[in-house]
Amino acid sequence: MTKPNVSDSFIRNEREAEIAKRADQLAVKLAERAPKHDEEGSFPFENFADLHQAGYLKQTVPKQYGGDEISLYELVLAQERLARGDGSTALAVGWHMGTMLQHRNTRPWPEALYEWFCREVVENGAMINHFASERATGSPSRGGKPETTAVKTPDGWLITGRKTFSTLSPILEYFTVSASIADTDEVGEFFVRKTSGVHIEETWNTLGMRATGSHDLILQDVFVPDDKLISRSGSIPDKKRIDDGNGWLLHIPACYIGIAHAARDFAIQFARSYRPNSLPGPISELPNIQQQIGQIEADLITARTLLYTVADRWDRYPEGRIALKRDLGLAKYIATNHALRIVDQAMRIVGGTSLSRRLPLERMYRDVRAGLHNPPMDDVVLRNLAQRALTEER
Known part of the structure; x- marks a missing residue:
């Protein structure tokens, strides 16, 4: 550090x-x-x-x-x-x-x-997360209906199902889940306390982001009282949710840019200190190394500038948050893909040593790849940008 x-x-x-x-x-x-x-x-x-x-x-x-x-x-x-x-x-x-x-x-x-x-x-120190992903439906952002079901009882609900990518599951005492309401076409969101019937199956064994605890969450007839039904789609009495453009999802690109920044710092420190006996000075004096560092700086400054600018606009103009959705997606797209390039460039500067598990770069290299699979996905971002361009008034 x-x-x-x-x-x-x-x-x-x-x-x-x-x-x-x-x-x-x-x-x-x-x-x-x-x-x-x-x-x-x-x-x-x-x-x-x-x-x-x-x-x-x-x-x-x-x-x-x-x-x-x-x-x-x-x-x-x-x-x-x-x-x-x-x-x-x-x-x-x-x-x-x-x-x-x-x-x-x-x-x-x-x-x-x-x-x-x-x-x-x-x-x-309580924490919360919403568990929606399932193996059969894929990412909830794609619109799949959950196979997890909620069955009505006289004073509440019994929820049964399995959720994947349940980040923070080892430590959470409370969470929300989406479930299909039995005998209807509706989907409900329920506030659940970890009690009997809730089980964590430790399935998270991945290439990167290995310590997020994103295991499978299994619910078997878990009772949720009526007052813990947060919302249900298509139910007229429930108030309509406020759409804030999902600005909160910028925590995702912020994370990947942070990893890339750490890789950048490591590579620069290495370039300043590594001096092979074939050179009169450290490798930081070599033109090709400076070119690579310059590319890292260009990518990092570009991604951070867009990320912070969009966040600031979201804060300053609440009335424009829905219209900002595509720009929020673009900030994630640029940050994630630039982070991949920055860490790759950092490893090129350090050379074969960067593959060593004694150094943090190989972990950073694996971790940033996970950003490709966090929402919104690249194809969705690009399609949304295309649709905006195509529907603009001439």
Whole structure:
């Protein structure tokens, strides 16, 4: 880990400097543990204890319920810097952080439940994630109907099914799930507490992001009371959800740019210090190495500029958030693909040594590839941009 860069032009004020400082300090601890958890594929419980103790988990909670109420821009800043220490932990906690930010803006839960859970986050370090993915349906963003079912009982619901990609599942005491409501064409979202009938099957054994705990979540006749049914599609009495453009999903590109930034820092430090006996000085003096570093800088600055600009626009103009969806998708597309290129370039600078498991680059190389499979997918982003261009008035 390198020292915090106080000259970072994306830090605009003292509040943001403090947010960045907290994330930087946590990133140092996470970086020390990352190799072990990556090798074992184990869940880093101690990382989340540190995040809670440092007050990181409550940052997107409203001030009225004890949180810091940080903006989307500030969330991107915190997540990017946290990911420089460990991508797995940053991506995993990002789902909680982003979900709480979205709920702060859209209030999809009953207010009493929302207030209670916010205080659980602040006081006890509770976290949340929504589990929708299933093997048969693929990504929920593609529109598949869940095979998980909810059957009505006199005073609630019995939910049965299996969810995949259930990030944070080893540590969560509470989560929401989507389920098809039996004997209807509706889909409901339910707030679930981990009780009997909930089982985690440790299926997460992947190339990258090995420590996110994204195992299969199995529910067998799990009882959920009526007041924990958050919403159901097609039900007239339920209030219509507020569409905020899903700006909270910027926690995803922030994570991958953070990993790329760490790879960039490692490659530059290596170039400055590595001096083979065939050269009069370090390899950083070679024109081809400088060309490669320049390409890294161009990609990193481009991706960060777009990412922070879109986040700032989302914060500043709430009335334009729905229209910003395609730009939000573009920020993710650029960040993810530029991150892949940056880490690849960093490995070229370091050379064959970069393949060693003693160094962090090979882990970063594996971790950034996961960004291709987080929403929104590249094909969806490009299709949405094409449709906007084709439907513009001449």
